[in-house]
Amino acid sequence: MSALALIVVAAAGTHVAAQDWPQFLGPGRDGRYTGPPLAERWPGGGPTQLWSRRVGAGFAGPVVAGGRVILFHRLGGREVVEALDAGTGATVWRYDYPTSYRDDFGFDEGPRSVPVVHDGRVYTFGAQGQLHAVDLETGAGVWQVDTHDRYGVRKGFFGAAGSPLVEDGRVIANVGGRRGGIVAFGAATGDELWTATTHEASYSSPAAGTFGGRRLALVFTRTGLVGIDPASGEVRFENRWRSRLGASVNAATPLVVGDRVFISASYGTGAALLRVDGGTLSEEWSGDDSMTNHYATAVIHDGVLYGYHGRQEYSPSLRAVDLRSGAVHWSEDRFGAGTVTLAGDLLVILRESGELMLAEATPEALRPIARARILRGVVRAYPALAGGRLYARNTDTLVAVDLR
Numbered sequence: 001m002s003a004l005a006l007i008v009v010a011a012a013g014t015h016v017a018a019q020d021w022p023q024f025l026g027p028g029r030d031g032r033y034t035g036p037p038l039a040e041r042w043p044g045g046g047p048t049q050l051w052s053r054r055v056g057a058g059f060a061g062p063v064v065a066g067g068r069v070i071l072f073h074r075l076g077g078r079e080v081v082e083a084l085d086a087g088t089g090a091t092v093w094r095y096d097y098p099t100s101y102r103d104d105f106g107f108d109e110g111p112r113s114v115p116v117v118h119d120g121r122v123y124t125f126g127a128q129g130q131l132h133a134v135d136l137e138t139g140a141g142v143w144q145v146d147t148h149d150r151y152g153v154r155k156g157f158f159g160a161a162g163s164p165l166v167e168d169g170r171v172i173a174n175v176g177g178r179r180g181g182i183v184a185f186g187a188a189t190g191d192e193l194w195t196a197t198t199h200e201a202s203y204s205s206p207a208a209g210t211f212g213g214r215r216l217a218l219v220f221t222r223t224g225l226v227g228i229d230p231a232s233g234e235v236r237f238e239n240r241w242r243s244r245l246g247a248s249v250n251a252a253t254p255l256v257v258g259d260r261v262f263i264s265a266s267y268g269t270g271a272a273l274l275r276v277d278g279g280t281l282s283e284e285w286s287g288d289d290s291m292t293n294h295y296a297t298a299v300i301h302d303g304v305l306y307g308y309h310g311r312q313e314y315s316p317s318l319r320a321v322d323l324r325s326g327a328v329h330w331s332e333d334r335f336g337a338g339t340v341t342l343a344g345d346l347l348v349i350l351r352e353s354g355e356l357m358l359a360e361a362t363p364e365a366l367r368p369i370a371r372a373r374i375l376r377g378v379v380r381a382y383p384a385l386a387g388g389r390l391y392a393r394n395t396d397t398l399v400a401v402d403l404r
């Protein structure tokens with residue numbers, strides 16, 4: 001009986017871990033949720049709120065791992081990594097360090113990068129480029145690197161914002177310095193393993209994919225898309241993709257679909273579908289008329305992209321676009337900015353206004369099936385969707401709502 005109980009507990013633990021949301025855009029860094037089914041109707045006009053709590057400044061969304069919500073925010077003059085009980089919102093541990101970051105444009109002065117949880121550690125990248133590793137169980141600091149000082153990074157518009165990529169014992173960061181544009185650090189020690197390019201940093205988080213049996217890290221820098229061998233730092237290809245406007249950003253994460261990569265940006269840059277063949281890229285289509293992601297990454301379902309077209313400040317459209325051709329299936333004009341997550345055949349849309357919407361993922365039309373306001377605006381941080389529960393924040397509040 002004891003052996004059977006241990007097997008059952010182990011299986012349950014594996015099942016729970018499979019439902020975690022341990023990094024930006026979820027387990028596959030593609031905005032895809034694969035946990036318990038979501039309810040398509042909400043009793044009483046909205047999903048049940050499990051808890052809420054006041055939080056500090058920041059655009060960094062939460063992540064969920066092992067029954068804990070990891071929140072990265074700013075309280076006063078300190079950037080804080082905080083572990084919360086996923087069921088209650090109560091603080092389990094807190095790790096913090098000083099920051100003097102100031103936003104030159106009057107926006108939020110908290111951290112921008114979503115934490116990454118991997119192999120029992122939490123990795124965070126602060127607004128001033130401070131990269132930290134923290135023990136997930138205890139909250140003890142393991143190592144830290146001031147990347148802006150070490151690699152000669154100029155401040156830029158909005159501070160460091162790309163969430164690091166953890167691949168095979170390496171933490172790969174879009175640093176953007178004169179002495180290292182893309183840098184890999186040992187996940188266990190923080191030691192520098194390699195540097196590549198001198199590209200300035202974007203606000204995009206790196207992704208990874210396997211092409212022809214070769215694993216590559218894909219970093220969308222301010223200059224364009226770079227494919228790198230994560231083990232050696234060898235640059236396999238580069239594809240310039242940058243606006244002619246100096247006051248422009250690349251922010252959406254590259255999306256991998258088989259041997260193809262979709263990239264998108266605003267400011268007159270547009271989108272492209274690129275095919276990877278060894279160390280070369282070929283363009284299948286590109287243009288500024290299909291889907292120009294300003295900051296929110298699109299999702300892909302059955303060969304159709306769902307995401308935002310246009311700049312945040314001009315009330316972008318929400319669109320469905322054919323991945324292989326770039327043709328627009330439908331466009332909901334002046335929809336307003338937000339984020340979109342894919343849950344089975346459902347789009348989970350969290351608008352900047354704080355409205356949560358469930359809609360069918362279909363190329364025929366935007367078909368909302370449930371909607372309710374769960375936060376007051378402005379909501380710009382990405383939510384986490386784990387175990388059927390959505391964790392989302394605005395400028396000062398974090399909520400957990402039950403979507404099962």
